[in-house]
Amino acid sequence: VDLIPWVEKYLGLVPEEYRxxxxxxxxxxxxxxxxxxxxxxxHFHRPETDEEMEARLADEEAQKLEQQRAERQMLEELKERFSDR
Incomplete structure (x- = not known):
């Protein structure tokens, strides 16, 4: 089997500046x-765009806030559960 044309075909799908x-x-x-x-x-590597970076940072912040909310809720539930001991 001649893989060279196949490899060239898929390599051609990668933007030239990232090949x-x-x-x-x-x-x-x-x-x-x-x-x-x-x-x-x-696979190929390309730097993220400004828009992608903004979206990633916003997502990371949202995940951080959700984690904090879940931890606070757990803390309140534990305080309530163990307050009478």
Whole structure:
């Protein structure tokens, strides 16, 4: 099997400015007398955009606030549960 055209096809889907960071990860492989196949993931690194960073930071803040709310609720429940001991 000639993999070079296949690799070139999927490498061509990666934006040119990020191709130097592209990597193929083998997910699974089968080679038997009946058949064969290769399942891969193609990864590449690109810096996050300003919009992506803002969304990520907002999500992190929301998660932090939710964690604090859950911890406060647990604290109140424990205070109530053990206040008469």
């Amino acid at each position: 130097d960071s592209a990597a193929f990860e083998t997910v699974s492989f089968r080679d038997s007398p009946k058949d064969y196949w290769l399942n891969v993931k193609v």
